[in-house]
Amino acid sequence: MRRVMVSVVMSNSADSLTDDPTVLKAMIAALQAENARISATLQAHEQLVQALRLRIARLQKQAFGKSSEKIEREIAQLELALEDLLIAAAEQQRNEPADEEDAHPATTEAKSRRRPRVSDETPRERRELDPGTCCPECGGDLRVVGEDVSELLDMIAAQMKVVQIARVKKSCRRCERIVQAAAPSRPIPGSMAGPGLLAQVLVSKFDDHLPLYRQSEIYARMGADIPDSTLLNWCGGAMKVLAPIIERIEAEVMAAPVLHADDTPIRVLDRSRRDRGLGKGIKQGRVWAYVSDQRPWAGAAPPGVVYRFSPDRKGEHPRRHLHGSSGILQADAYAGFGQLYERRADGSSQFREAACWAHLRRDFHDVWEATKSEIARKALDRIGKIYDVERKIAGQPAELRKAAREQHSRPQVDAFKAWAEAQLARIPGKGDLAKAFRYGLSRWPSFELFLEDGRIGIDNNPAERAMRPIGVGRRNWLFAGSDSGGETLARAMTLIETAKMSGLDPQAWLADVLDRIHDHKINRLDELLPWNWKAED
Secondary structure, three states: OHHHHHHHHHOOOHHHOOOOHHHHHHHHHHHHHHHHHHHHHHHHHHHHHHHHHHHHHHHHHHOOOOOHHHHHHHHHHHHHHHHHHHHHHHHHOOOOOOOOOOOOOOOOHHHHOOOOOOOOOOOOOOOOOOOOOEOOOOOOEOOOOOOOOOOOOOOOOOOOOOOOOOOOEEEOOOOOOEEEOOOOOOOOOOOOOOHHHHHHHHHHHHOOOOOHHHHHHHHHHOOOOOOHHHHHHHHHHHHHHOHHHHHHHHHHHHOOOEEEEEEEEEEEEOHHHHHHOOOOOEEEEEEEEEEEOOHHHOOOOOOEEEEEEEOOOOOHHHHHHOOOOOEEEEOOOOHHHHHHHOOOOOOOOOEEEEOOHHHHHHHHHHHHHHHOOHHHHHHHHHHHHHHHHHHHHOOOOHHHHHHHHHHHHHHHHHHHHHHHHHHHOOOOOOOHHHHHHHHHHHOHHHHOHHHOOOOOOOOOHHHHHHHHHHHHHHOOOOOEOOHHHHHHHHHHHHHHHHHHHOOOOHHHHHHHHHHHHHHOOHHHHHHHOOOOOOOOO
8 A cells, every 4th residue: 555655645746845844744644544545445345356256156156956047147247246346446556567476466356466478479579769879968879788678568450351352364365265263262152251250250259259240340340341140141151161170070079988078058049939028938958068188198089079059958969969979978967868878788888977076076065165064074185185196197198097096096985985885874864965975875886987997087077167168158148049049059169169179279270271171172171170280381
């Protein structure tokens, strides 16, 4: 707060100050009162920020089950309120360095600020301020002894560009034949949309969750009046062009020996009930994610994710999605997966079930938060020791992971089971704590399967991470317009999120693919997949 007071004092010109002690004392008193007011305001802001953060954290832990949509809407509203508070607090400290790590801000919240991280690949423009060749004091010659360099991060506004394709016609002097170069292919035949613009539209809609009517307004400010109906057609045309890439990603991911699966609800406009009002004309669809990520065990296959949409959560949908897949499936305890694990007549099954220790740990954490149960606390500690082993073996080959788990994790897992059975026998059978124990013990072979195979993760976090973009999107759009709209969303997310998993900028990749795909040989389309793609020089 000392720095705030200094800034206020420095804002008054020394030349305008009086020599009258009485007036100076009054000015000092006024500055002290203003300083105290600012301090009280910042403290009140900080208390409210902490209260909002606590409320949001509690709601996020409840964001499951029948009331999840209501809770998510409340979380979104609280996060907007929190953002406004933080902006107001930053405005109070507008004379403070806004991004310096060595700043000494007045509030605890501001201490988490850091300088922006800018990639080395980001273009840099050098502006050199040369004092000249002569000394301004004596007129002597100046020589270079060094320089001080600082950086200013700025944005160059996006610019709409019309590319004119001029195909010059020439006639042969001998045979009078007209010669003209062939027209280059366009991403969408007959359309004015270039590949960079199409990629921008797709990523803005499906990754940044910016509705097309808002994009239309943005493009109008840039000098191009593009109706949102035209943008709709462009999206549909681009997705049709990209269909072969989507199919190849799906084939690669769904053939993986280990898959992670999860699902989340989205609201869908029910056309059959559109005359009953908006609230009654909404149904709940589902988006499913199937993830293959072999990086934790140094596998050779590239990472990727496939999203699928279904109009409801019936078990027939994941069974249809996975009909051509087999191996190990890591998911929650959803009953719809049950048939995938059933034993066949020969003793085999389509999938072996791997359970999620993070889900089990979350159950005990909820009990601990609600009741401060020492048994729940001990369960968390025991599971935490198993996770300690996982952190040490992350990224190692599967055989090394299996050996480490056999030596270090199996004793911990066996001890946890024996301890859990003993606790379940002595606690009330109807409480949440007993429910958590029964959830784990009833599926115990699935919980210890990760000990037998180093390819299996301890939890289903890869699939849960794949669901986060859908959760972010729900805060920006009220509902999908139809079942077909949900399917388009899933296919677009497959492209964008798989590109991200390969470390690509999805917009740059999509722009290049849309530019090249029509002229690319069909038997070499795999070169355009995210994990194989290389930008043309």
